[in-house]
Amino acid sequence: MALLEVNGLSTSFRTEDGIVQAVEGVSFSVEKGQTIGIVGESGCGKSVTCLTIMGLNPKRNTLSRGEALWKGKDLLTMKPSELRQIRGGEISMIFQDPMTSLNPVHTIGKQLVEAVLLHKDVTKRVARQRALELLKAVGIPKAEGRIDDYPHQFSGGMRQRVMIAMALINDPDLLIADEPTTALDVTTQAQILSLMKRLQEDFGSAIIMITHDLGVVAEVADDVLVMYAANVVEQAEVHDLFHRPQHPYTWGLMGSLPRLDADVERLTQIPGQPPSLLRPPSGCRFHPRCPYVMEVCKTTVPELVPTQRDADHLQRCHLDEETKEREAAKLLAATMAEAAG
């Protein structure tokens, strides 16, 4: 049995301007120790997907459908007290902005100890020992002297390490990381990523890595979901996705990856902005920005279907396979040529 199995998950928010469909029909599963990457532009529903799984959306105006089976039990219909046991215990989460994710009026030690005491019946002294252990594991220098410091006494990268320590402190089976490196500078990003990879080996947790950076996905993920405007547009094993990308949006994302070894002028971009989820475009949601747009794209919503070559590679596009193979090969050749030249 998969650790987490998400089936047809949809989330909408009631706002003053109308109903925003933030996530629509997302399905995926996470096996023990596996890393799933969810990639897409801002506002495409990546974070909401995970917040829905965690039950952290504001209750008042949120409506969720579908199911998220955690070890066979649906998280969406679970009693709040049961869900609390899983949250922070079996599933934990790291957020995007380490500067605002820690409570400024408590010491980091107190916040770490709180996480332990919520899930384990141990004394404060034992919890503190555990906190210290984790701070050392995430590489906080002189952890003994810093455990009673306040968040504002740490740099952004160090705070993210504290957040990771807090997420791993109860040995979770699944770690959801919502853009954990986005707010950090590039060298710190690399440190945090390699730290997470190392800790995944030590702790054996599965990871859902939310990011807008395909580079991060290539680095850490086993399976990848590409999301666009609340939908999954492509879903594949990571090697397959990078070698045979099937969706024009994925091509766009790959084309806009900055490369140190290539001409800066050749950095391409996807024209336009992601659509408003209040009134999404008709047909394929990507059609207003798609360079391959056809008449059918404007009227008919494409289904998420497997490719002929591979039943595990799903894509949501009307283009014929031949054109896709050709374009994907072209993109790959161009990337190779750039890398070589």
Next chain:
Amino acid sequence: MFRYLIRRTLWAILLFIVITFVTFVIFYVGPNDPARSVCGGQQARADCLVTATEKLGLDKPMPVQYYRFLKKLVIHQDLGTSFATSQSVNERIKEAAPVTASLVFGGAILWMIVGLSVGIFSALKPRSLLDRMAMVFVLIGVSAHPVWIGLIFEYVFGVKLGWTPIAGYANFFGAASDTGQAGGPWQWFYHLILPWMTFAILFAALYVRMIRANVMETLNEDYVRTARAKGAPERQVIRSHVLRNALLPVVTMLGMDIGIALGGAIFTESVYNLPGLGQTAVIGISNQDLAIVQGVIVFATVAIIIFNLFVDLLYAWIDPRIRLT
């Protein structure tokens, strides 16, 4: 923390000097002639004026006058003598201050109780019936003048229902005297119920609104989401993560508002005939009794400075970001 304390105390001393100087200038260097007030205004006799001028030291240069005023104030804590009644100003203030303190601190406790309970509940259940009723209360509290509210309360609770006294003050420590004046803690409380309500309503309204806004804003903070993601039960999230942060600014506001509210005490004291500082100042002004007015102002500012100092230190103690800078 220690350096913060030193720095903050030095600021308080500087503030004291500036305020006493301004008060001094307004009352002694302005177009008013203090000597004339002592001798009974327009009909003052010339020889009286000469003696008074000499006695008050008005013939000396201004810096010397200020120096003597400050010296008397700092070394002997002497605020002078009332022009009108020859009573010592210190005596008068010693009688009036407890009345005002009872009114202000009791009122502050009342408005904090109302502000906290209604504000927090409204924030946790926005758009609920209680939230909407609270907003109506806020509107009334902010719009209505304390004198009007005081008179209405007096009429309804004192005259019509007969639940409370209409006016007057009872000493907390004093026993009931044979002059008919009541005394003791219960009488003190009984006499102050209406004044407290009148005095507190404006600030209770403002605090309900402020606390509601602060709590709602804090509920959206990332660290509150982190606390929920840790699996903390809602009550613990609210208590340990939301309230602690949301109420930090309230502590500072309270320190400043008690100072502002001291001004509002004048109205309440007039309506309920409480012999406090406000009423003393009003009587002083109508008698052109500058010594009394000045005494009240200096005393009130010193009280506010000390109180603000206390609140700032309290704030530094509860907010680590300030403590360490």
